[in-house]
Amino acid sequence: MSVYAKFAVLVTCAVLVACNQKKESKVDVVEQRKADSLEMVKKAEEEAKKKPKTADDIKLTKELSYDKHTLEDTYPYQDTSRRFQLEKIKEKLAFVENFQRAPANYGILQNHKNKNKEAPLVKNYHRNEYTRISDSLGNERYQSAPVYAVGETDAPTIYGRDGSLVKLRSTDTLPMIKIEGVSFDGTWEVPKRYVKVIGDTVQFHRVVFVDVTNQNILTAERQGDCDWLIRSMNPATTGRHKPPYAQETPTGLYVVQEKKVKMYYYKDGTTSIEGFAPYASRFTNGAYVHGVPVNNPKGSIIEYSWSLGTTPRSHMCVRNASSHAKFVFDWALKFNALVIVID
Template identity: 35%
Template sequence: MYKKITLILMVVLMVIVPGCSAYRRSVPPSETPPPRQQSTPSGDLTKEDRLAKSDLEAVEENINGYNIEDDLRITQTTEQEEENRISCLSEEQKAQVLENIGSKRMNTVLEEYDSPLPETINASIQYFQYDMAFDYFLITAEDGAEIRENPIPDATVVDRVENLDKVSLLQRVEGEELEGSEIWYRVAFANGDEINEGYLHSTTGTPRNFRFERMQNAINQLKQQVDEGNLHFISNYKNQNGAPPQEGDAAVDEYGYRVYHSAPAYEQADTDSDFRYIPDGMLIRILEETDAFYYVNVPTFDGDYYIPKQYIDPDVTLSQLNHVVVVDRNQQNQASFEVSEQGLNLVSYTLSTTGIPGDFSFETTLGTYKAIEKRDRFEYLQSGTQDIAGYAPFAIRFTGGAYIHGVPVAYEEQDGEKVDPGLIEYLHTIGTFPRSNMCVRNFTSHVEFLYNWMDIQNGAVIVIE
């Protein structure tokens, strides 16, 4: 019997080792790859299990809701079509435009976009790569749009924007009717060193902004919870602590939370009672315990439930809140904050892309999560196969196999081997609409900043709507 098991293990190893050795990294001379690091202890394994973890366990399911090649193609096409790239103004530049703005013919101002940073948040920005105004306009017209001098259809064209471009928002105005709407948006933008402004009709895009007050409220609620006592979190990454029970064939419950990577939350201390799922990483508070269950409060759900004990490590807690990333699923942006005695310090704000629900992808679920671990990179599979398709750099895991990470990199094939073509900084689709599979996609330089900045021991990730 033992000889038979040994033989099987040897065959498995012979299959795995050649497959792993086929991956080599071809590094451009200008690029220095980040060092391979052991994952930060997550608390969801015993000490012995953590030491036994291998790099192969860092492979995740496909992290892309859409084929990443589509995002790369959109990015390349947009850049090729625009001789002069239009860009959003910085908050400081936009403030100067608003200060000197004048009225225009056929222009009735309905709203001025001048969202300030709340006085209770200190501006301590440490990342400046994509400095942009707090209020902006996302172009959704498939063929792009013309920015006009006045809010009338036949006004002089000032410049042109392409699909998924972002420009700074100044005002919402009432102008001449077009396609059944009299609403226009006055916008500002940079074209090279020149700053200009004009009008876009409401049918060409949608207003967006960084909702700092809502982010602040979410952090303050979490801080109050931590101040009241240590918080724990659900631990069932890849069902390592046991697959939860499943009713039917659905991959998610009625609230959109996945069966996989979750724990069952029972209404009674009885596995025959009704239950819902609580995802890996979600913060909870232990109220009581029985022989088999922890009775917990789940702030995200505003309810109390019984959780089987194997899904919570009582020795690993969030006892102090230092760093928080808030992801705004509705606006497709995010901000990072330091929590100090003097209040909140805004250290970065940027665009992001969250998960889309679909046949082969899941949305980024709402809630308050522990920042569980960092990985300098992790690999992901091609959908429907066990073949490794590529990797994501500078990853911070916060629930299940969901990370905040940089632009995914698909391996290229050369001479029968998978080769790393190098990091990709930018996608034009970031900050537009959900396109990933649960993960939160960032510009690579920004998530590298987060990777180095985040206090993984005392950090959290909050996803708001």
């Protein structure tokens, strides 16, 4: 081999060594970034667990964006008075602050009208007075997702209501996804078909509070760490217990999932359209925040009803003044806002 040939071989070897070192270096950088990212998430989770926020940490200031039909903090009703449960609202806002302190990949349980398949029977179930099946917590099978104890596949333990918010913990057990409940407690597994992934960049800074005891509705918007502004305070009418068609508005935490400028509804027990509700924002099952119902499919929008803020009379929905329903419709973005129903 000539001197030049030997030199060429040496150069080639050097280049190959350099390339391999460069590739190894890139791999090392990627692996290090992954390790650093996981470490940051771990530290954030540990920090969030150390000092959870409480109601006392929440600053709640009235700065209305919608100022029609506004109620005071406490207001007269018949021969008594009603109120906005501001301390309870602060407790819920502290919870909202706390579950978002650590980075998370979020999902929503979905099964509106059983579109993702009827959930299997839970281990312990019973039939209610209108023959529908529910779990030990009272969550109905219809329109719910089956929620399994980790590692168990024979039957679900509970039902997760449509619209429930969860954190995704693992997707390597497909067709099951490991979740941590936000709307409910515990770590569970749910079949993938029932989970809509909404990602790790979503932030829940707008919350609609519905009070089924006082029949009112309040909206709150986050401005900074534990700093929230009240955007509206209005009368509302929630769902009543009159099976099989009318049901109570269920308490809990839900995500706004769907919007309809006009939500048409059937006359009970038929498939004939009876009318529509304007500016409807769906948060769980068939429950919407919407305006005053119009019992005429071709009728005009009605702004207000004497029944708002009185007694439950809806089928599950939350009735508002129609202009307030439009405010919520525009303000509470889909997959980016919460509805919290309190009692």
